[in-house]
Amino acid sequence: MTNxxxxxxxxxxxRKFKNCCLIDKKTPTLxxxxxxxxxxxxxxxxxxxxxxxxxxxxxxxxxxxxxxxxVPHTAVFFTSNIEFARGAGEKIAIVSLNSNSRVLDxxxxxxxxxxxxxAVMRNEIASRTLNVGRDYWHAGWKTGDVLRMAFTDPQLxxxxxxxxxxxxxxLNVSLKVASAIVGHNATRGLIxxxxxxxxxxxxxxxxxxxxxxxxxxGKKIAxxxxxxxxxxxxxxxxxx
Numbered sequence: 395m396t397n398x399x400x401x402x403x404x405x406x407x408x409r410k411f412k413n414c415c416l417i418d419k420k421t422p423t424l425x426x427x428x429x430x431x432x433x434x435x436x437x438x439x440x441x442x443x444x445x446x447x448x449x450x451x452x453x454x455x456x457x458x459x460x461x462x463x464x465v466p467h468t469a470v471f472f473t474s475n476i477e478f479a480r481g482a483g484e485k486i487a488i489v490s491l492n493s494n495s496r497v498l499d500x501x502x503x504x505x506x507x508x509x510x511x512x513a514v515m516r517n518e519i520a521s522r523t524l525n526v527g528r529d530y531w532h533a534g535w536k537t538g539d540v541l542r543m544a545f546t547d548p549q550l551x552x553x554x555x556x557x558x559x560x561x562x563x564x565l566n567v568s569l570k571v572a573s574a575i576v577g578h579n580a581t582r583g584l585i586x587x588x589x590x591x592x593x594x595x596x597x598x599x600x601x602x603x604x605x606x607x608x609x610x611x612g613k614k615i616a617x618x619x620x621x622x623x624x625x626x627x628x629x630x631x632x633x634x
Contacts, residue, residue, distance in 0.1 A: 443482030487631035538605035
């Protein structure tokens with residue numbers, strides 16, 4: 395007998411069938427993956443910009459020289475726009491994304507994206523951001539705004555301002571420079587939290603869009619963004 399997708403799963407996990415064994419039985423389809431992503435599966439069209447060549451992907455990836463102040467990432471990031479990838483480094487690797495991987499397309503798969511949002515909300519800091527608001531979250535995966543920390547919480551703002559002051563004194567830099575450092579770390583921390591949470595939910599990769607404010611002066615562009623969370627999801631790097 396087929397389990398109704400909104401009823402408790404028969405495996406007794408306590409979750410609804412649509413959020414449990416139904417997911418495990420599904421392969422990527424157009425109902426769960428956008429046409430934009432679907433046409434890029436099993437195709438060498440994902441680019442990673444870096445400053446040095448290497449033979450294989452490692453998880454977590456090594457820190458880049460000079461990034462000791464930044465929150466480290468455990469995922470590897472790709473885009474299907476080669477020019478956007480060049481912004482991260484002059485050396486470009488191209489890979490293909492395995493269609494058999496568990497990929498969460500946050501622009502299309504509302505149910506699993508919502509499950510991810512609720513899990514991220516359990517974090518005390520993230521819960522105070524606008525990013526985890528339901529409408530902001532789902533729209534933000536298409537515009538890229540979800541990957542830029544936004545908030546109105548006075549306590550969070552006070553905490554960040556205190557961090558900026560401490561960085562300015564400790565590093566002997568201006569408040570403007572310290573603000574950029576703290577802002578970059580805060581955004582990276584949010585992205586890292588989202589990626590770790592998606593991996594803990596059983597996904598191999600996460601797809602959405604990232605804000606690009608640099609390619610065209612004065613214009614905000616939503617660039618395709620793929621976070622690979624575990625080894626074997628993409629092919630080994632081919633340098634072009």
